[in-house]
Amino acid sequence: MTPPLLPSLAGPLIRLLLLSVIISRSTCRHALDSDADLDAELNGKNASQDISSRQCSHLLKRQEWRTLSDEHKSEYIRAVKCTRKLPKLSSYAGVQSRFDDFQAVHIHTADSIHYTGHFLPWHRRFVTLFEQTLRRDCDYRGAIPIRTSPVFDPVTGFGGDGVKGTYTLPDNVTEESQIIRSTFVGCVMDGPFGYNASDPESFVVHGGPGKLVTTHCLVRGINDGFKQFLSADVVQNALRQQTYEEFRLALEGNDQHHRREESMDDSDLELSEHASGHLVVGGELGNLYSSPGEPLFFLHHANLDRIWWNWQIMDPDQRLADMSGNVLSDDVEDAPEDGLEWEDWISGQLPEDHDDQYNGIDFGGLNASSTVTLDLGLRFGPLGETIHIRDIMDITQFPSCYIYI
Numbered sequence: 214m215t216p217p218l219l220p221s222l223a224g225p226l227i228r229l230l231l232l233s234v235i236i237s238r239s240t241c242r243h244a245l246d247s248d249a250d251l252d253a254e255l256n257g258k259n260a261s262q263d264i265s266s267r268q269c270s271h272l273l274k275r276q277e278w279r280t281l282s283d284e285h286k287s288e289y290i291r292a293v294k295c296t297r298k299l300p301k302l303s304s305y306a307g308v309q310s311r312f313d314d315f316q317a318v319h320i321h322t323a324d325s326i327h328y329t330g331h332f333l334p335w336h337r338r339f340v341t342l343f344e345q346t347l348r349r350d351c352d353y354r355g356a357i358p359i360r361t362s363p364v365f366d367p368v369t370g371f372g373g374d375g376v377k378g379t380y381t382l383p384d385n386v387t388e389e390s391q392i393i394r395s396t397f398v399g400c401v402m403d404g405p406f407g408y409n410a411s412d413p414e415s416f417v418v419h420g421g422p423g424k425l426v427t428t429h430c431l432v433r434g435i436n437d438g439f440k441q442f443l444s445a446d447v448v449q450n451a452l453r454q455q456t457y458e459e460f461r462l463a464l465e466g467n468d469q470h471h472r473r474e475e476s477m478d479d480s481d482l483e484l485s486e487h488a489s490g491h492l493v494v495g496g497e498l499g500n501l502y503s504s505p506g507e508p509l510f511f512l513h514h515a516n517l518d519r520i521w522w523n524w525q526i527m528d529p530d531q532r533l534a535d536m537s538g539n540v541l542s543d544d545v546e547d548a549p550e551d552g553l554e555w556e557d558w559i560s561g562q563l564p565e566d567h568d569d570q571y572n573g574i575d576f577g578g579l580n581a582s583s584t585v586t587l588d589l590g591l592r593f594g595p596l597g598e599t600i601h602i603r604d605i606m607d608i609t610q611f612p613s614c615y616i617y618i
């Protein structure tokens with residue numbers, strides 16, 4: 214039986230009560246069912262209707278990687294690899310596939326989507342767009358998993374650590390790419406994303422590291438020292454915060470000094486859940502710009518989204534509408550990219566040879582002192598249409614249609 218629709222006009226508390234019914238009634242669904250009705254809704258059915266009037270036929274269930282069956286894990290990895298065979302949508306240098314599109318969009322929008330109030334909603338939608346690509350174009354029948362446990366098994370996981378001595382950073386690495394050299398230990402050589410020079414189908418990354426455009430193996434440098442910041446205490450500290458901005462700062466962090474090499478040996482360094490989840494794997498995932506070249510990126514950010522959702526439903530009446538924070542990061546406001554005036558940077562009036570095709574948000578009508586509101590438009594270039602933050606605050610409503618279990 215199809216679960217009842219969530220009424221779009223119901224109050225948050227009523228929706229949450231109905232949600233508990235939907236989850237309990239949908240547990241009989243196999244994790245890899247067809248979800249045909251939902252796919253049709255998310256991919257254009259009734260597209261002429263306003264978002265607020267459209268509803269989810271039911272909810273995808275995002276769950277922890279270790280809870281998935283081996284069949285489910287295999288299907289997810291197959292679908293991720295499938296995106297490398299899908300035609301590209303963007304015209305960025307080096308891009309050869311849809312998988313590359315996601316990395317390239319993040320590289321070229323990173324300066325406008327990190328250390329800002331819209332960090333969490335932008336990445337919420339980015340992960341969902343990747344999930345929809347897996348389902349729509351690669352016949353994946355599940356949801357994006359989340360990662361809170363080891364996933365490095367070469368058979369039922371994402372492969373292991375980088376092998377020392379198998380990768381050398383390019384000579385033209387500059388400070389602009391914020392590459393932490395010590396984390397680029399070597400190529401992943403085993404598992405589904407391992408590198409094999411004699412295999413033309415071997416997994417390679419076409420963007421990065423950082424803002425560079427190079428074809429290279431997937432690089433990791435696992436550092437268990439960062440696990441201390443991936444603890445229940447760190448998460449609970451974020452969940453204790455009373456306002457969105459306090460929560461966002463606790464989860465994302467607001468100190469960018471950890472991206473410098475000299476900070477890696479700082480025994481007094483305390484990192485956020487976001488930063489630590491990137492740096493514990495290192496290599497590509499540890500870079501601010503090119504991190505989506507590491508397939509684990511989407512599991513990590515799904516987990517951050519789960520934590521945000523848990524914080525939201527602790528006080529849904531207030532928190533499903535709580536949005537704030539600066540629209541520009543301090544880096545952009547104080548030192549515009551390539552020496553440009555920030556007014557030119559946010560307006561898109563860039564030199565012809567400047568490679569940025571779009572920013573991560575719609576800057577129309579904004580200035581350096583603007584704050585983030587629910588009306589801010591999030592942009593994803595060719596990956597998806599501009600969407601307002603208010604339309605993705607509730608993950609159980611269209612166009613998100615998922616829940617964490």
